[in-house]
Amino acid sequence: MTKRRKPPLVAEKRYSRKKTAAKPARKSSKPKATPARAARTRSRRAAPKKRRGRNSGRPRGFLSRLLRFITAAVWGVTWRIGAVILLLIALGVGYFYTTLPEMTALLDGRARGSVTLLDEQGDVFAWRGDQFGGVVTAQSVSPHLKNAIIATEDRRFYRHFGISPRGIASAISINLSEGRGPFSGHGGSTLTQQTAKLLCLGDAYDPESGQTEAEYEAECRRGTLWRKIEEAGYAMAMEAKYTKDEILTIYMNRAFLGAGARGFEAAAERYFGKSASEVSPAEAAMLGGLLIAPSRFAPTNNLARAQNRANVIVGLMENQGYLTTAQAREARDNPAQLSKAASDRAGGYFADWVMASGPEFFTRNTTEDVIIRTTLDRRLQKAAEDAMQYVFENKVREGSKAQAAIVVMTKDGAVRAMVGGRETKVAGAFNRATQASRQTGSAFKPFVYAAALELGHSPYATVVDEPFCMDIPGSGRWCPRNYSHRHHGRVTLVQALKDSLNVPAVKVSEDVGRELVRKVASDFGIDSDLAAGPALALGTSESTLIEMTGAFAGILNGGSSVTPYGLTELRLLGEDKPLMGLAGGIGERVIRTEAAQELIWMMEKVVSDGTGRRAAIPGWQAAGKTGTSQAARDAWFIGFTADYVAGVWMGYDDNTPLSGVTGGGLPAEIWRETMVRVHEGLAPKPLPMREPAGAPQPQPQPQYQQPRRPAPQGGGRGLGAVVDQVLRDIFGG
The missing domain is CATH 3.40.710.10 (DD-peptidase/beta-lactamase superfamily)
Structure with a gap:
């Protein structure tokens, strides 16, 4: 029997020349690698291997996560609070917006009227009450005055929306550096905020409230944080309601500028005897300088101090481009001067007496603007003041506290001059001519x-x-x-x-x-x-x-x-027919x-x-x-x-006896000096x-x-006559 030969074992070819159908790929449970992930994988493989601890990297990751959590929490709270604040501000601005009247209703906010007193020639010599010279606008005033206000109070006025965060932050920094509270001292207020403050955020003064006008104004000037917030809201509402020039107009008509002047028209008339539309750069600078402290820098109180302050304002106007170098030099070389009426400040006692003796509802408590023509003769008033000064400087011992008073009138009772004390340039002082019995x-x-x-x-x-x-x-x-x-x-x-x-x-x-x-x-x-x-x-x-x-x-x-x-005539401002005549x-x-x-x-x-x-x-x-x-x-x-008839009284306010003074002495000499002039x-x-x-x-x-001894021949005075005169001078007559 023949055995069959087995075929030799031959390995399969890895690659076939013939293309065969690809078998379906087995689905992998791993995600497909991205290029970035593949790059990281290659980087890890290429790096030398290190032995890592079990907890390595965990603290850093924890701190990072904690920081992200805190940041997210703070931001979440912050933007919510900010949103609430913005909502409240919007509601506040909206509320204030609805309460704002037309701009023209805010121009004259005085609680009482003014009294302007004219001398016998019809010239102004004194003012009483809150003087308001009439409405001015940002377009009608002198450009120099407008520029002085902007340069002094708010140079970014035409660029902000009512408040200036930069100005507020700067003011807080200055206050803290000077040892004050953040809102005490420098306020950082814009001109719009100052106007809101002048308007007392829309709360008008009510005389029936029992609050005095001074208390009301103090309440309006409160500097608490909440008041500042309200003020900011009101300012932004004004920016939404009015134009910039309208806000400036309100400010110019309501600002208090010393000496009873409300508004720049009244101040220009009060200090310079001219309209606010006519003031020069030097005069505009002086008016602008009053805004920081009206009473302190009023030129009627201290002209030199007012001029120094005006020079500072001139410098601001020059630096901000409102004045050329030549204009600034001219303003410094020729500072503003008071008008004759303002510099004389004549008849203060007389003006007070007229105010006290006139009808109360047209003088002391008037709500109208009143013009009173009087009997005052400025020449005679100066004569009486000069006579008083001359005698006290040359005939009264230095340091004496004695006082004196003078009245000059005509035979029909028209008072032409009145001096109620040694200080002649006063207002509201004790008048010894009319009040001392x-x-x-x-x-x-x-x-x-x-x-x-x-x-x-x-x-x-x-x-x-x-x-x-x-x-x-x-x-x-x-x-x-x-x-x-x-x-x-x-x-x-x-x-x-x-x-x-x-x-x-x-x-x-x-x-x-x-x-x-x-x-x-x-x-x-x-x-x-x-x-x-x-x-x-x-x-x-x-x-x-x-x-x-x-x-x-x-x-x-x-x-x-x-x-x-x-008083010879009393009429209301703007009317020709007098309400009353001779008093x-x-x-x-x-x-x-x-x-x-x-x-x-x-x-x-x-x-x-x-x-x-x-x-x-x-x-x-x-x-x-x-x-x-x-x-x-x-x-x-x-x-x-x-x-003329003239009377002179001399004495001490506390009734201290005079030393060596009788009616035939110093009072007679004051009378003679007065009447000679x-x-x-x-x-x-x-x-x-x-x-x-x-x-x-x-x-x-x-x-x-x-008996008196006869006087010697030749017109001389004998000893008896001299002794007699001395006795009269000592004991009076």
Whole structure:
């Protein structure tokens, strides 16, 4: 049997020349490798193998995850809070937007009106109340003024949306660096925010609330964080409601600029006597400088300080391109100057008196803008002020606290000048001419002799000057004495008045009747309570200087009473028809014209040959009366020429006795200095006086009289006359 040969074992060819159908690939459970993953795999394989610890890399991964978590949490809280804040701001802005009125309703926000006072020539000399010169706009004012405001307050005004985050951050940084709270001191407020503050966020002042205007304004200026947030919302609402120029217009009309001026038109009129549309770069810079501290930098308070502040503003305007180098140099070389009315600051006491004596609803508490024309004569006012200053600088010892007051009027009671104290450039100060009631002393005696003349007594009638006593029920024995402690025997009434003898004055008063004396004085305008006892004749009653001067004006005008007045016309701003006219003038007749003329003749002897010789005016006839109260606490001289009546009082506010001063001394000298200046350039006129008929015959001198020694020949004054004058100067008359 044949065995079959097995075929040799041959390995299969790996690659076949013939293409065969590919078998389906087995599905793998692993994901298909991406190029990036493959690259990482190759990198790991190529890197040398290291032995890794079990926990290697875990802390770093944990911290990374924690940081991402915290960041996400903070961001989540932050954007939610920010969204809430933005929503609240939007709601606040929307609310404030709905409350904003038309721009024109916000231009004049004063709680009270203004009073502008004109002198007798119609020129402005004083302002009272909140002065508002009228509406100005960003287009109507001088471009220099507009630029000064922008340069000073908010140079990015036309670029922000009502608030300036950069400015707020800068202000907080400065406040903290200076040791203050973040919102104390520099505010970083934009001009829009300042306007919002001026508007008090829309809360108008209500006088019925019981809150004062100062308290209201302090409330509006609160600097708390919540108030700042409200202020920002209101500012952005204004930016949405009004144009930039409208916001600037509101600001320019409502800003307080010192000296009672509200708005730039009022300030320009107040300080420079011109409209805000006419101010120069130097004047605009001074007005812009007021915004930071109106009272401190007001030029009426300190012109040099205001000019220095203006130079700073000029520098800002130059740096920001609002002024050329030449314009800036011109502004610095020629700083702004006050108008004559503003620099004089004349008649402050007079203006206060007119305000106090006028109708309250048109003066002190007016809600309207009022124009008052007055009797003030600026030339005479300056004369009185200069006279006061001259005497106190040259005749009063240095350091003296004594005060004085002056009133000048015409014979119908029109007050032409008034000085209520040594400080003349004041407003709202205590006015000693109208508010100080003081004993009149012998200045009251003309009313005693007026009563006697009215009854028909002659100035040559006689009375015995001798030691004299009276029994006063309830008071005991009273013995008046002359200041010189000397008696002159039988004297005429004219001698008794010119030498200011007390005993004859009391005797005459008792003879004609105290009630008549009291009536004559009261009818002439002495409204104060008059003493009931015999000391009435010696001026123990109190009166004010303006009352006494007005009473003497009644003597000059022929015996008719006068009511001193300063107001001649009152009208509302913008209206031609006055609401009221003269507030005083000549009233009822008190004594006969003949009696008044004889009394003037007697009072002329006081100045020409009596206790008032120091008041004599060269070339003019003058009449008057000295007065010194008990213990020399008050010294007076009141007198007149044919044209003017003037009164002077001197004393201490605390009633301290004067040292070596009587009515015939310093008050007479102040009166003379005043009247010399008042009559400068006027032609002398004679007094309307009448010398009585029948000169008296010389009377024998009683034994108790101490006669004067005759004066030596040649016009000199003897020792007796000198001693007599010294005694009068010491004890008064």
